[in-house]
Amino acid sequence: MKNQLNNSEKIISLLDGELNPAESSQLYNDMASDFELQEEMNQQISLKNVINKNNTLPPSALKNEIAQKIGIYSEPLYKSKYISYFATLLFGGLISFFTFNFFQDNPNSNSDIQSITSNSKPIDIEIITPTSTNNNQTLANNTQDNNKSLSHKKNHYPTPNYNSTNTVAKEDINLINKNSYNEIQTAEIVNYQDLSDNQITNSSNPISQFTFFSNITNHSTNQNYKNSKFTFIINKFENHSITNVGVSPIINPTINNLSIALMYNFNETWQFGLEYGQEYFNQRFYFQENFVKHFIDQIYLSNWIGVNTRYLSNNFNTYFAPQLFAKALFAYSEAGPVSKLESGIIFNLNDRLSFSTGIQYSNLLYTYKSQFFHSNKIGVNAGLNIKF
Amino acid sequence: MSKSLKNNTDEELFDLMKSNKNTSRLAFDELYDRYSSKIYSYCRKIMNNSPVADDIYQETFTKFFETAQKGKEMTNVAGYIIRIARNLCLNEKAKKHNDKVALEDYILPSYDKSYGTKQLLDLLDSAIEELPEQYKESLVMKEYMDMSYQEIADNLGITLPIVRIRIYRAKNKLRKVLAPYLNELEKIL
Numbered sequence: 001m002k003n004q005l006n007n008s009e010k011i012i013s014l015l016d017g018e019l020n021p022a023e024s025s026q027l028y029n030d031m032a033s034d035f036e037l038q039e040e041m042n043q044q045i046s047l048k049n050v051i052n053k054n055n056t057l058p059p060s061a062l063k064n065e066i067a068q069k070i071g072i073y074s075e076p077l078y079k080s081k082y083i084s085y086f087a088t089l090l091f092g093g094l095i096s097f098f099t100f101n102f103f104q105d106n107p108n109s110n111s112d113i114q115s116i117t118s119n120s121k122p123i124d125i126e127i128i129t130p131t132s133t134n135n136n137q138t139l140a141n142n143t144q145d146n147n148k149s150l151s152h153k154k155n156h157y158p159t160p161n162y163n164s165t166n167t168v169a170k171e172d173i174n175l176i177n178k179n180s181y182n183e184i185q186t187a188e189i190v191n192y193q194d195l196s197d198n199q200i201t202n203s204s205n206p207i208s209q210f211t212f213f214s215n216i217t218n219h220s221t222n223q224n225y226k227n228s229k230f231t232f233i234i235n236k237f238e239n240h241s242i243t244n245v246g247v248s249p250i251i252n253p254t255i256n257n258l259s260i261a262l263m264y265n266f267n268e269t270w271q272f273g274l275e276y277g278q279e280y281f282n283q284r285f286y287f288q289e290n291f292v293k294h295f296i297d298q299i300y301l302s303n304w305i306g307v308n309t310r311y312l313s314n315n316f317n318t319y320f321a322p323q324l325f326a327k328a329l330f331a332y333s334e335a336g337p338v339s340k341l342e343s344g345i346i347f348n349l350n351d352r353l354s355f356s357t358g359i360q361y362s363n364l365l366y367t368y369k370s371q372f373f374h375s376n377k378i379g380v381n382a383g384l385n386i387k388f
Numbered sequence: 389m390s391k392s393l394k395n396n397t398d399e400e401l402f403d404l405m406k407s408n409k410n411t412s413r414l415a416f417d418e419l420y421d422r423y424s425s426k427i428y429s430y431c432r433k434i435m436n437n438s439p440v441a442d443d444i445y446q447e448t449f450t451k452f453f454e455t456a457q458k459g460k461e462m463t464n465v466a467g468y469i470i471r472i473a474r475n476l477c478l479n480e481k482a483k484k485h486n487d488k489v490a491l492e493d494y495i496l497p498s499y500d501k502s503y504g505t506k507q508l509l510d511l512l513d514s515a516i517e518e519l520p521e522q523y524k525e526s527l528v529m530k531e532y533m534d535m536s537y538q539e540i541a542d543n544l545g546i547t548l549p550i551v552r553i554r555i556y557r558a559k560n561k562l563r564k565v566l567a568p569y570l571n572e573l574e575k576i577l
Contacts, residue, residue: 063424
């Protein structure tokens with residue numbers, strides 16, 4: 001028995017490289033005639049392989065945290081938590097500039113219409129302004145809305161600045177009207193010549209007349225805004241968990257905590273939509289086993305998808321005028337249901353683009369070992385809203 | 389512009405950590421690369437508690453760097469880092485001796501091993517966890533930190549035969565517990 005124990009010890013020492021040559025030779029001799037010792041040797045080799053392969057490398061994020069603690073690293077710019085906000089704004093700005101005419105026409109030009117020059121006979125423009133129903137008379141529009149009866153007061157104005165070369169397309173004129181943000185409600189062309197091959201010519205380069213947010217005030221009607229049926233929203237959260245677990249996520253949270261939503265604009269105040277997002281939730285499980293109290297801390301990357309609704313206060317009809325909003329979301333993730341409540345302000349940058357920010361409360365309900373737990377977060381939310 | 393410090397000894401690197409920010413960062417990087425996996429394995433295995441182990445791991449390197457910045461002389465850098473980690477682990481264990489947490493519970497939900505594989509891995513972790521502390525520490529130092537028996541003896545302040553017997557007992561216990569699963573474990577790892 002003593003010899004067997006010694007040989008077992010020798011096997012381990014041999015595999016650890018701690019056995020001298022003489023002892024090694026003795027062990028091999030003993031093993032040659034002892035099947036059990038051979039089996040033990042094989043098992044110890046397997047065990048050593050298994051232990052060595054079950055090694056864990058430290059997450060790379062830990063190195064950065066240590067380096068930041070001791071002050072020898074500065075966080076790379078691309079990992080900064082502010083970079084995502086900057087990227088969102090930049091992205092929105094680029095979309096606006098190239099797609100949604102973020103830069104409005106210059107107010108110094110008095111009117112959009114004046115910027116059109118032509119050299120031939122004038123076109124009559126019928127200016128229609130809303131009035132009370134008592135003074136209404138029915139007007140059959142002779143443009144796109146021919147079959148639509150409206151209650152309007154009809155006035156005729158001379159149009160000295162709005163001439164045509166007999167080549168102005170009806171569609172072109174209407175397009176100009178849509179982009180006009182003066183007090184005139186609607187301008188309908190009642191006498192125009194049909195389209196020919198020539199184009200409208202502007203007096204100068206239109207880009208040179210653009211100025212940033214020229215229509216902050218005096219924005220009484222905005223057909224595009226009102227006619228938008230959908231809103232696409234990109235949200236970025238910066239939330240702090242009420243459950244402090246003292247665990248850092250392995251993945252950089254800067255690139256997470258995002259959501260996208262597609263909303264249906266039911267009317268000017270209510271929106272309904274679908275939203276997908278991913279974010280971190282802190283989890284702390286408590287349970288008792290064999291009279292021992294356990295707790296487990298985790299950070300869970302939740303991917304959720306759900307429905308939401310948003311209520312917006314009245315629009316003040318001016319750019320930058322804030323609208324208050326409240327939002328509720330109910331979603332489902334792999335861990336369990338996610339709910340969110342949010343309240344904040346929307347700043348309308350133009351008729352299609354707005355920036356929203358608010359305070360958000362999030363809750364994840366989940367189960368572990370047949371017990372219910374919940375994770376709560378509160379923080380701020382910034383979003384870019386694009387109407388189309 | 390940055391020069392490689394791979395050929396420098398631990399003690400030279402430790403001295404370099406006392407110099408300017410750039411050099412100290414490079415020296416720290418090199419030492420970190422040399423010892424991070426060993427220290428991390430030690431913390432995880434000894435603590436059986438991933439979040440706390442991570443904290444201790446971070447604190448170990450923070451304290452190590454701070455010691456260098458204070459201008460202290462060092463003759464055994466590896467031993468010093470291990471000693472910091474060991475002391476921190478012992479302190480933590482003394483504080484939280486009632487809060488026992490299974491290692492397997494710290495695997496994130498995104499863990500993509502199959503159910504059977506996870507069970508086997510849990511079994512291995514649990515078997516190591518169940519070892520008596522003294523055996524476990526010697527085993528971890530040998531297998532996960534690749535230290536010789538003599539280095540273990542020096543670090544733990546015990547004799548070489550005691551190290552030998554502790555490691556033997558630890559491995560013998562593991563072998564007996566895991567014998568039916570060793571072939572499966574070898575396949576999946």
